[in-house]
Amino acid sequence: MGDQPVPVSGTLIWYVAICRRQAWLMGHAIEPYRDHELLALGRLLQETAYQRQRRELSLPGMKVDLITPREGDALLVGEVKRSPRMQHAQRLQLGYYLLRLREAGVAARGELRYPEQRIVEPVELTPELESAVQAAVSEVESLLRLPVPPPAVPIPACANCAYYEFCWVDEPADGEAGSGQQRRSRRRDRREGGSEGA
Numbered sequence: 314m315g316d317q318p319v320p321v322s323g324t325l326i327w328y329v330a331i332c333r334r335q336a337w338l339m340g341h342a343i344e345p346y347r348d349h350e351l352l353a354l355g356r357l358l359q360e361t362a363y364q365r366q367r368r369e370l371s372l373p374g375m376k377v378d379l380i381t382p383r384e385g386d387a388l389l390v391g392e393v394k395r396s397p398r399m400q401h402a403q404r405l406q407l408g409y410y411l412l413r414l415r416e417a418g419v420a421a422r423g424e425l426r427y428p429e430q431r432i433v434e435p436v437e438l439t440p441e442l443e444s445a446v447q448a449a450v451s452e453v454e455s456l457l458r459l460p461v462p463p464p465a466v467p468i469p470a471c472a473n474c475a476y477y478e479f480c481w482v483d484e485p486a487d488g489e490a491g492s493g494q495q496r497r498s499r500r501r502d503r504r505e506g507g508s509e510g511a
Contacts, residue, residue, distance in 0.1 A: 324376075407425060
């Protein structure tokens with residue numbers, strides 16, 4: 314763990330909208346389990362979706378999945394996501410990128426793209442979204458100044474979180490024994506109608 318938290322980024326904006334503890338861990342350079350199934354799926358989706366249109370943009374605090382020139386002066390900024398389940402967090406992340414680009418003098422419009430569902434959701438930096446992004450930036454900055462992470466709060470996203478072991482490893486779910494990965498597997502199997510075998 315580094316002594317100084319990392320600067321505010323689009324990723325931290327995304328995390329703080331879902332889980333403050335997860336945002337603190339990421340913001341203090343504590344890496345999640347790299348071989349986590351959903352992280353690997355996300356990386357594969359980003360590498361393979363929209364290959365013909367793929368032009369990434371990396372600037373301090375932001376790594377945009379797609380940049381496409383548009384008619385006129387506006388760029389189309391796209392974020393590729395696995396599903397729209399966390400759309401509020403996704404809109405904040407994309408709104409953060411649009412705000413940063415606008416501050417740099419670049420006119421841009423956004424799209425959230427869900428290739429598995431074949432959905433494209435337009436995102437514009439409205440005054441409401443800008444206000445929400447600025448509030449999220451302030452929240453991330455305050456959060457990163459904390460000397461320790463906020464307490465773990467159980468939410469639905471915990472079951473599939475790459476940081477699960479940082480929060481719940483000592484507390485078996487539903488009285489189950491075993492590692493966090495095993496408990497998550499059993500819960501996922503029950504949700505999908507599979508077996509409960511260990």
